[in-house]
Structure formats: structure tokens, C-alpha cells
Amino acid sequence: MSDSLSESGFDLDHVDRLLTTTRAVRKRLDLEREVSDKLIFECIDLAEQAPTGGNDASRRWMVIRDQDTKNELGRLYAEVGTLFINARGHLDGTGHPKERVVSSGAYLVENFSRAPVLVMCAIWGIHDNSGRPGLFDSAIPSAWSFNLALRSRGLGTAYATMLNNKSDEVAALLGIPSGVTTLVCFPVGYTCGHEFSPAPRRPASDITYFDQWGFTRNRPSIDGSARIEDGPGVVVEIDTDARPKAVWEVISDIGMPARFSEELVDAEWTSDGDRGIGSTFRGSNSIPDVRDWDTNCIVTAWKDRETFEWRVTDAQKPGAIWRFDLVEQGGGSRLRFSMTIGKENNGTAPRALKDPSQESEILRTRRLIHKANMQRVIEGVKGLVDG
Numbered sequence: 001m002s003d004s005l006s007e008s009g010f011d012l013d014h015v016d017r018l019l020t021t022t023r024a025v026r027k028r029l030d031l032e033r034e035v036s037d038k039l040i041f042e043c044i045d046l047a048e049q050a051p052t053g054g055n056d057a058s059r060r061w062m063v064i065r066d067q068d069t070k071n072e073l074g075r076l077y078a079e080v081g082t083l084f085i086n087a088r089g090h091l092d093g094t095g096h097p098k099e100r101v102v103s104s105g106a107y108l109v110e111n112f113s114r115a116p117v118l119v120m121c122a123i124w125g126i127h128d129n130s131g132r133p134g135l136f137d138s139a140i141p142s143a144w145s146f147n148l149a150l151r152s153r154g155l156g157t158a159y160a161t162m163l164n165n166k167s168d169e170v171a172a173l174l175g176i177p178s179g180v181t182t183l184v185c186f187p188v189g190y191t192c193g194h195e196f197s198p199a200p201r202r203p204a205s206d207i208t209y210f211d212q213w214g215f216t217r218n219r220p221s222i223d224g225s226a227r228i229e230d231g232p233g234v235v236v237e238i239d240t241d242a243r244p245k246a247v248w249e250v251i252s253d254i255g256m257p258a259r260f261s262e263e264l265v266d267a268e269w270t271s272d273g274d275r276g277i278g279s280t281f282r283g284s285n286s287i288p289d290v291r292d293w294d295t296n297c298i299v300t301a302w303k304d305r306e307t308f309e310w311r312v313t314d315a316q317k318p319g320a321i322w323r324f325d326l327v328e329q330g331g332g333s334r335l336r337f338s339m340t341i342g343k344e345n346n347g348t349a350p351r352a353l354k355d356p357s358q359e360s361e362i363l364r365t366r367r368l369i370h371k372a373n374m375q376r377v378i379e380g381v382k383g384l385v386d387g
């Protein structure tokens with residue numbers, strides 16, 4: 001028996017490998033090796049175990065093997081896919097973060113019709129924004145199960161949706177009646193080799209919020225309640241039309257974001273030279289009737305146009321860790337502003353630790369104040385860069 005058997009009897013090494021290495025396969029599709037109907041049936045049967053709204057059996061699958069039909073689908077796919085081909089021309093050799101996916105996507109555009117088999121997942125119904133379950137929501141879980149089933153059997157595919165922009169032409173070509181929505185057309189083949197790596201993704205602790213939108217914890221809590229020990233934090237995010245360069249100019253000039261916050265009213269650099277890891281600045285608050293403070297901050301991460309992190313008071317024993325992260329998003333930027341409350345060197349930890357029965361509530365109240373302030377900061381930054 002494997003050490004990795006779960007309580008329910010699954011070998012987690014295998015299950016986790018399947019879940020973490022089912023990648024979008026394009027350049028590594030074996031375009032020469034035939035794929036049997038038997039395997040396709042098997043994978044669709046597995047996929048059909050996925051949930052469906054109201055338990056309606058409304059999903060339908062199409063398997064396309066006829067080369068003329070595949071060519072026509074390939075032609076339609078390429079009409080939409082010119083954006084990949086053009087983008088590849090711009091990005092090849094630049095080291096841009098999207099260079100690989102664009103090159104891979106462009107390859108698929110050029111070879112779509114050469115996949116040994118195309119499998120389309122469709123569902124009875126038209127998305128009417130009624131909020132009722134079904135339609136896309138019922139098709140997507142099974143479409144992903146189909147991917148997993150393929151991978152487990154040495155096959156691969158990419159979740160190709162661009163034909164959705166040509167749904168009328170696709171329906172005419174394949175004789176699909178009105179009232180049916182097609183969602184994804186999988187180019188299926190054996191994979192060249194079976195080793196695939198997990199993708200770099202954000203850890204759960206960054207993107208999982210507990211009890212209140214934006215409330216994070218760095219570590220799992222022992223009893224589910226918020227505790228200083230677990231690194232409680234807050235995240236706020238905003239999308240801007242402005243590109244990362246413009247947003248970075250505002251957030252990296254520490255006095256600018258500070259002026260939108262009600263707590264940190266003033267901040268100025270106290271170190272000379274280029275800004276970067278090890279630079280310091282002083283932040284202070286002198287709002288009447290509010291606790292006055294004045295604190296040193298040390299920059300602990302700095303990547304131009306991407307990341308700016310600083311620790312309050314002491315880099316090893318920070319009172320808090322604050323951080324801006326910036327990514328390009330849909331032609332603009334997504335700005336993420338986050339903070340983690342430290343175990344010492346702040347006003348919150350001693351209060352929270354004094355009475356464990358109050359710890360969670362004290363952290364909640366403090367974080368609601370942080371969240372409101374941080375929201376003001378990102379909205380202020382957006383106002384500046386988009387205004």
C-alpha cells in the first residue's frame with residue numbers, strides 16, 4: 001500500500017499529478033498517431049459524471065474526424081486566431097511573460113485541422129443571463145473532466161474556445177440546431193512524452209479569503225478562527241486602464257499613495273540613492289484625536305513595474321508587511337495592495353493576544369479599518385492614473 005493513500009483510498013501521488021500536470025497541450029500533440037473512438041467514448045463517459053444544474057442531461061458531444069470538415073473548422077479557427085499569429089510576430093524573442101503561450105497558441109492556429117480528432121462539447125440551451133443553472137455552468141465541469149480523462153490515458157488537448165466567435169458558421173457546417181450552444185472544441189491527440197510540469201500559480205493563501213472579502217491568512221488556522229499566529233492579512237485590488245508603467249510611477253513614489261489613506265498621512269524617503277531593497281522611508285500619522293505614530297519602513301521587495309513590499313519597524317520582526325503587486329491585465333493593469341499584521345511591533349498583536357476569546361474579533365475590526373483605507377488608496381491611485 002502506498003504511503004500516499006488518502007482517507008478515501010485514493011493514491012494522492014497519482015491524483016495530484018493528474019490535477020497539477022494537465023496542461024494545455026499544443027506543440028506536443030502527436031499529429032500522426034490515430035486516436036480510437038473507444039478512448040473518446042471512455043473519456044466522454046468519465047466526463048459525463050460531472051455535475052449538471054438540475055441534473056438535466058443536456059450536454060452533447062461531437063467528434064469530428066472527416067478531414068474536409070476539420071479543414072473548414074481549422075479555417076474558421078484561423079480567422080479568429082490571426083491575433084495569435086500577429087502577437088507572436090511581436091513577442092518572439094522578447095522574453096515577454098506571454099511569449100510562450102502566444103507562440104503555442106499560434107502553433108495551434110496553424111495546425112488545428114491536423115489534430116487526429118476534434119471533440120466539441122455543446123449543451124442544449126442559449127445563455128440568457130437568467131441566472132438559472134445550466135448551460136455554460138453545466139458544460140464547463142464536464143469539459144474539464146474530459147481534459148483530465150484524456151491526460152490519464154496519454155492523450156492531451158487545449159481548451160480551445162475561439163470557435164465560439166464563429167458559432168453560426170460552425171452550426172451551419174456541423175448541422176447543429178438553433179437552441180444549442182457550443183462551448184469548446186478540443187483538438188485531441190496523444191501527447192509527445194508524458195512528463196508535464198505544474199504551472200506557476202498563486203498559492204491558495206494569496207487568493208483565499210476568510211469570512212470577509214480580502215481577509216487572508218498565511219497559514220491554515222488550527223480551529224478555523226483568525227489568529228495573529230497565522231499571519232492575518234487584507235487584500236484589495238483594482239483594475240486600471242493605465243498600463244503598469246504609469247501605475248508604478250504613482251505607487252513607487254511612497255508619498256503619493258499615502259495621501260489617500262486616512263491613517264498613513266505622510267511618508268518620505270529617508271535613504272539616499274536608487275530605490276530598491278534596503279531603501280527606507282518614514283511614515284507618520286498626525287490626524288487630530290487619532291493615535292499619533294511615526295515609524296520606519298524598510299523596502300524588502302522591489303521589482304520595477306511589478307512589486308513593492310515594505311516592512312514596518314523591523315525587517316525581521318515586522319509590525320506589518322505591506323505590498324503592492326502590479327500585473328498587466330487586458331491592456332491596462334491590475335493593482336493589488338495587501339498587508340499582513342505582524343506578531344509584534346504593532347498595536348494590534350498585544351491586544352489580540354491578551355484574550356484568545358477576543359482575538360478573532362479584534363483582528364476583524366482592525367482589518368475592516370485597514371481594508372477601507374487600502375480601498376481608498378487604490379481608488380485614489382486609479383483616479384490619478386486613469387484620470
Ligand SMILES: Cc1cc2nc3c(=O)[nH]c(=O)nc-3n(C[C@H](O)[C@H](O)[C@H](O)COP(=O)(O)O)c2cc1C
Nearest residue numbers: 022023024025101105108158159160161162163199
Ligand atoms: C475559458 C478558456 C478559454 C481558452 N481558450 C483557448 C483557445 O481558444 N485557444 C487556445 O489555444 N487555448 C485556450 N485556452 C487555454 C489557455 O490558454 C491555457 O489554459 C493557459 O494558457 C494556461 O496554460 P495551462 O492550461 O497549460 O496551465 C483556454 C482556456 C480556458 C480556461
